[in-house]
Amino acid sequence: MSDREFAGKTAIVGIGGSDFARLYRSRDPERTGEALATEAIAAAIADAGLEKSQIDGLITGGLPHYEPVAYRTGLTDVRFVVDYPQAGRMCAMALMHAATAVHHGLADYVVLFNSVAFRTQGTKFGAQPQGLLYDTIYGMASPGAQYSMGFTRYQAEYGGTEEQLGAIPVAIRSHARMTPGAIMQAEMSIDDYLAARYIAQPLRLFDYCLVNDGAVAYVVTTAERARDLAHPPVLIAGTAGRANFREWYVDLGFWDEACRSMKADMFDPLGVTTDDIDCLQVYDNFSVSVLWGLEGFGFAPKGQGLEWVQNGRIALGGELPVNTSGGMLSESYLQGWNQHAEAVRQLRGQAGERQVPDCDWSLYWCLSALPGASLLCRDGLL
Amino acid sequence: MIGGGGGYLKPLPMVTHEDREFWAAAREHRFVLPQCQECGHVWFPPYASCPSCLSFDRGWTEASGRGTVWGFTIMRQPYIPSFEPELPYNVVLVELEEGPMVYSNLVGIENDAIACGLPVEAVFEDATDEITLIKFRPV
Numbered sequence: 101m102s103d104r105e106f107a108g109k110t111a112i113v114g115i116g117g118s119d120f121a122r123l124y125r126s127r128d129p130e131r132t133g134e135a136l137a138t139e140a141i142a143a144a145i146a147d148a149g150l151e152k153s154q155i156d157g158l159i160t161g162g163l164p165h166y167e168p169v170a171y172r173t174g175l176t177d178v179r180f181v182v183d184y185p186q187a188g189r190m191c192a193m194a195l196m197h198a199a200t201a202v203h204h205g206l207a208d209y210v211v212l213f214n215s216v217a218f219r220t221q222g223t224k225f226g227a228q229p230q231g232l233l234y235d236t237i238y239g240m241a242s243p244g245a246q247y248s249m250g251f252t253r254y255q256a257e258y259g260g261t262e263e264q265l266g267a268i269p270v271a272i273r274s275h276a277r278m279t280p281g282a283i284m285q286a287e288m289s290i291d292d293y294l295a296a297r298y299i300a301q302p303l304r305l306f307d308y309c310l311v312n313d314g315a316v317a318y319v320v321t322t323a324e325r326a327r328d329l330a331h332p333p334v335l336i337a338g339t340a341g342r343a344n345f346r347e348w349y350v351d352l353g354f355w356d357e358a359c360r361s362m363k364a365d366m367f368d369p370l371g372v373t374t375d376d377i378d379c380l381q382v383y384d385n386f387s388v389s390v391l392w393g394l395e396g397f398g399f400a401p402k403g404q405g406l407e408w409v410q411n412g413r414i415a416l417g418g419e420l421p422v423n424t425s426g427g428m429l430s431e432s433y434l435q436g437w438n439q440h441a442e443a444v445r446q447l448r449g450q451a452g453e454r455q456v457p458d459c460d461w462s463l464y465w466c467l468s469a470l471p472g473a474s475l476l477c478r479d480g481l482l
Numbered sequence: 483m484i485g486g487g488g489g490y491l492k493p494l495p496m497v498t499h500e501d502r503e504f505w506a507a508a509r510e511h512r513f514v515l516p517q518c519q520e521c522g523h524v525w526f527p528p529y530a531s532c533p534s535c536l537s538f539d540r541g542w543t544e545a546s547g548r549g550t551v552w553g554f555t556i557m558r559q560p561y562i563p564s565f566e567p568e569l570p571y572n573v574v575l576v577e578l579e580e581g582p583m584v585y586s587n588l589v590g591i592e593n594d595a596i597a598c599g600l601p602v603e604a605v606f607e608d609a610t611d612e613i614t615l616i617k618f619r620p621v
Binding site for chain 2: 224233234235236237238239240241242245248249250252253256257297298299300301302303346347348350352
């Protein structure tokens with residue numbers, strides 16, 4: 101979405117989500133993704149100050165099929181339905197789709213959600229019996245091993261230490277400790293980070309995101325309608341994607357081109373620069389995704405991202421707070437959706453002790469096989 | 483498919499119509515890559531169609547077997563139970579001279595000696611009577 105006329109014409113007006121920490125404490129065999137989604141949808145509609153009968157668009161995510169949850173919502177007179185597969189990389193795509201739909205009148209109010217019961221279902225992001233790339237026959241298993249391989253290459257090209265990388269999960273953990281409902285509440289020092297075991301060396305346990313249950317939903321409508329609702333609108337200033345479908349996982353240039361392209365699509369038509377961005381709420385499936393995005397979007401100089409994130413720069417109170425609710429490393433693995441919910445809280449000024457002062461702009465990215473990004477801002481800036 | 487008899491317990495490729503010729507060649511200790519007969523593009527894994535021009539006119543070219551290590555990881559977690567006895571083991575992404583990237587293991591080298599940019603060459607490891615895996619060793 102690089103159209104100046106479209107920027108800021110749509111908004112996120114309601115958010116709802118699970119108490120991730122409560123769900124994490126117990127594995128309830130009767131817990132379903134459908135029930136978690138239904139709760140989040142109800143909360144998002146109420147947060148927007150809407151009636152369920154006003155919702156006429158539905159985008160489902162994370163569940164095997166849209167239908168079981170659609171019946172449970174009892175939505176009627178629905179004009180627009182899309183069923184996204186379980187994949188965090190679809191988060192920005194779903195938002196792009198919702199914004200486009202309401203902008204063009206395909207629906208007035210779209211509710212979209214991601215709902216996962218990974219922990220209850222014992223989901224493993226490890227070995228499938230047959231990899232598409234013959235990788236499992238060589239013992240290659242889990243997305244983390246792919247990002248680990250990228251990090252050995254990054255270190256060979258630019259240097260940097262594992263200890264420096266630890267600054268990213270340590271900062272994000274400090275934010276989770278200020279977030280009600282975040283799963284990882286224990287204090288974590290750089291020594292704690294380094295003392296944790298390797299999973300796919302050089303990545304350690306705390307370079308990896310959580311695997312948990314939960315749902316997040318939001319309601320999207322036009323900015324015009326948004327101004328009559330319960331909260332100040334959070335405008336969708338831009339969304340972008342940039343995929344190169346290749347037979348390996350980690351981009352050989354650490355997604356530099358993808359980041360530059362998505363930044364140009366979203367920032368250039370508005371005259372926005374990296375200096376305008378007040379916080380990042382980004383896809384931290386692995387710590388290195390944050391590092392590569394900081395360089396790709398031009399926040400940190402190329403090859404110097406590890407140095408750049410030191411000394412509290414990305415922690416609350418620093419120059420550029422990252423994942424202020426704890427991200428997927430420490431709050432919840434809702435695959436980009438919890439990041440968007442936190443961006444909305446920050447831009448509404450509802451983040452409590454985590455509030456970033458004068459928060460006007462928040463940026464999201466997901467660096468994966470299908471890179472995506474979004475740019476959100478307060479009303480009145482476009 | 484997990485295990486293939488003869489005591490080999492690790493995952494094995496599920497041979498399909500798309501890659502049957504690749505695995506047949508590997509069994510003869512030849513490393514072949516699919517090549518488009520229309521545009522010349524060489525790719526991997528061996529899909530039936532060329533991902534550059536989408537032609538289905540596929541031939542095969544003998545690979546040199548030479549390449550360099552793009553990146554590597556040392557696996558420490560028993561994701562795949564049959565690999566557990568080998569922990570910690572390496573997995574590498576090799577950039578072949580012909581262009582394609584292939585996942586594999588390096589043999590004949592200690593894990594802590596592996597480095598990006600290392601020149602390597604293919605070796606053939608007979609896993610079962612039907613399947614031969616292509617691995618790499620330092621040149």
